[in-house]
Amino acid sequence: MNKTALKIAFALSTAVAAAGATWAANEPAANAKEAEAMVKRGVAYIKANGLEKGLAEITRRDSKEFHDRDLYLAVHRIDGTCVAHGTNEKMVGKNFIDIKDIDGKEYIKERVEFAKSKGTFWTDYKFVNPVSKKIEPKTAYCERLDDHIVCGGIYK
Template identity: 35%
Template structure:
């Protein structure tokens, strides 16, 4: 019961801290857009290092937040280190976040990076534009052998 309340509270906090007007201004990204975006994230980490790149990815007014298309990064232990949709998550362990079907979304994200190095993860999540729970497809890549970074899109 406590876990369900915590999950619901965290989900509500994430929705409250999202930036709906910004999300509404940008067309929905495609799978190709997401893969290209994560590739650019990977290149940025290589170019400037993790500390600077993670700060850049989390800047809500910076070039790495393009409406619904934004990046996130977690350590392989599940600690959020960058989030362009909700910087309040930085420093928090996000492994306990569940979708409405009980899928531990960030466990799936970290496992994908650990086992395959990169790939797609699918789960249900509130769309910040419509506030409806829909399928979200997230593409992730292992970064600097210690992190997983990704981005995604909502299936309409």
């Protein structure tokens, strides 16, 4: 991993861990059904309100619709650029196509590849859990919407 990608990965992990301070540790974690439902709401919201308004709402930290405990949405363009992020608006505009998890998995690249061949899919990777503040296995449900990928992930 090059130095820039490593810095981005560290910043992302730190931001997500810091965001977890707002979630109570005793609340149950989101489940797969909730993640899938939130992604579907996100896609429907974008379709009904337009891309610009949809991405802004997904990125808005106090959105009740797209933030629930450790569950939030992230949206990437098909080139790997983040265009909405539910816990860290500083991620918006950055390309993460080459970012790797702790095991070296290029999970955004995998999302892009899956999105090109499937309309909906699940993808597994490791990421900092905002509640435990530890790197844990995570799975994300994703749907392609035109040239965008809308995802919501849960910790296993």
